[in-house]
Amino acid sequence: MPRFTTHFKSLLTSPPAAPPATATGDTKAGGQSASRADIYAQIRTLNLAGSSSAPALPRIRYADLHLIPQTLAAFPAFYLTDHALPAPPFDQARQLLTAADHIKQGLVHSQKSTTRGYNHARHQGREWWDYSPEDGGTRLTLPDDGFQRASREYFEKCISLLKEICWEFNRSYGETVVPEGAVDGGGFSTMRYLRYSTEVFDDSQQDEGDGEMRTPSASAGYTHGQPAVVDSGGDRLPGIEAHTDLSIFTLITATDPSGLYVWNRRGKVFAAPPVDGAVLIMAGDCMTYFTAVNGKSPLDGLDAIGERTVLPTAHAVMVPARAGERYSVGVFLRPKREAVINRRVVRRQGREVLEETAFWWLALEKLEVEGRKCWLADG
Numbered sequence: 001m002p003r004f005t006t007h008f009k010s011l012l013t014s015p016p017a018a019p020p021a022t023a024t025g026d027t028k029a030g031g032q033s034a035s036r037a038d039i040y041a042q043i044r045t046l047n048l049a050g051s052s053s054a055p056a057l058p059r060i061r062y063a064d065l066h067l068i069p070q071t072l073a074a075f076p077a078f079y080l081t082d083h084a085l086p087a088p089p090f091d092q093a094r095q096l097l098t099a100a101d102h103i104k105q106g107l108v109h110s111q112k113s114t115t116r117g118y119n120h121a122r123h124q125g126r127e128w129w130d131y132s133p134e135d136g137g138t139r140l141t142l143p144d145d146g147f148q149r150a151s152r153e154y155f156e157k158c159i160s161l162l163k164e165i166c167w168e169f170n171r172s173y174g175e176t177v178v179p180e181g182a183v184d185g186g187g188f189s190t191m192r193y194l195r196y197s198t199e200v201f202d203d204s205q206q207d208e209g210d211g212e213m214r215t216p217s218a219s220a221g222y223t224h225g226q227p228a229v230v231d232s233g234g235d236r237l238p239g240i241e242a243h244t245d246l247s248i249f250t251l252i253t254a255t256d257p258s259g260l261y262v263w264n265r266r267g268k269v270f271a272a273p274p275v276d277g278a279v280l281i282m283a284g285d286c287m288t289y290f291t292a293v294n295g296k297s298p299l300d301g302l303d304a305i306g307e308r309t310v311l312p313t314a315h316a317v318m319v320p321a322r323a324g325e326r327y328s329v330g331v332f333l334r335p336k337r338e339a340v341i342n343r344r345v346v347r348r349q350g351r352e353v354l355e356e357t358a359f360w361w362l363a364l365e366k367l368e369v370e371g372r373k374c375w376l377a378d379g
C-alpha cells in the first residue's frame, strides 16, 4: 500500500473539487497549486511586510456556529468571536516557560511523551509544555494552585467549545460526521503552551542558512538538527515548520508579535495574527477522515475529496527578526485512541471489504512520516 505521505501530498497539491457556491477562500483563478518553496517565499514576504498585508481569514460569531462547516470547506481557518471563553492563560504560559531549568527538568515525562509535560526535544527557537488532563491537570505541572486552576479552566472550556463545533457539523449535515463517542471524556485532547524566543535557540548545531525552512529529521522528539526557520538573510527566526495537527480541531490564541500563517489547498497564504477577543480555529487531520466521501478515506487520494471535505489546515510560524518573544496557547481536540475515524471499502483478494481506521493508527502512521510533520506541499 502506498504511504500515507504520498496520498496527502496529492491531496494538497492537486486542484481541489469545486468549492461550494458560497466559498471564496479557495477560488483563486487558475487553480494551480503552489510548491513548498512558493509557500515559504510568500510567508517570508508577508513576514517582512507585516501581517496586515496578507489576505484576511473570516470571522464567525459564536451565535453563528452553523456557518462553520461551509466556511471550513472554503477557508483554511477562521476566527471565532463573541465566545464566552476565559482570558487565554498567557501569564501561565510565561510563568512555566521562563521557570528555572531545574523546575522544567522535573516536568519532563519519564517515557519521553511528546504530548505530556515539558518537551525534552532540542530547542529550535521555540519551547513548549503540554498540559496533561489526567487527574485534573495535576501531573507534570507547576505546584501552584492558581496556575493549575487557570490551565484546567481554559482547557476544559475550549474543549467544550470545540465539541460544540463537532456537533454543529453533525447538525448541519444531518448525519454523523464526528462520531459521538469519539470525544467522550475529552478523548486524547491536550493543551500546549509555547514560547518563541531567540533565547531558546540550541547553538550546538549551526545551519548554513540558505533561506529555506528546514524539515527536521525524524527523532523521538519534535526536532533535531538545524533550526526550523531561517530567513533569506540567513538569520535564524523563532518558528515552527510547516505541518498539520493530529487533532479534530485546534484552537489557537497568541500574543504579539504575530507570526502564524495558514494556507489553503491552492497554496494561498493567509496571516493569522492575534485578534482581540477572538480565537483562531483550524481543522486537524481527523476532519479529513470524518468528512471524506462516503466509503472513501484520505488514503484513497483525491477520490475521497468531495464538496464537504475539510482538509487539515497547513500552518507554520515564523516570528519576524528582533520582534520580541511570542507566546501561544494551542488546544487540540482529539478522539479517543481506539475511536474509528473512517470506514472505507477496499478490494482484497477479489472481494470488497470494509476497512476501519482507528485514531491510534493515524497517530502512529504520522510518526513514520519523514521529518514528522513537513509533508504537505510538493516542491
Ligand SMILES: O=C(O)CCC(=O)C(=O)O
Pocket: 192, 194, 240, 245, 252, 254, 260, 315, 317, 328, 329, 330
Ligand atoms: O504557536 C502557534 O501559533 C502554533 C503552534 C502549533 O502549530 C502547534 O503546536 O502545533
Ligand SMILES: [Fe+2]
Pocket: 243, 244, 245, 315
Ligand atoms: Fe500546529
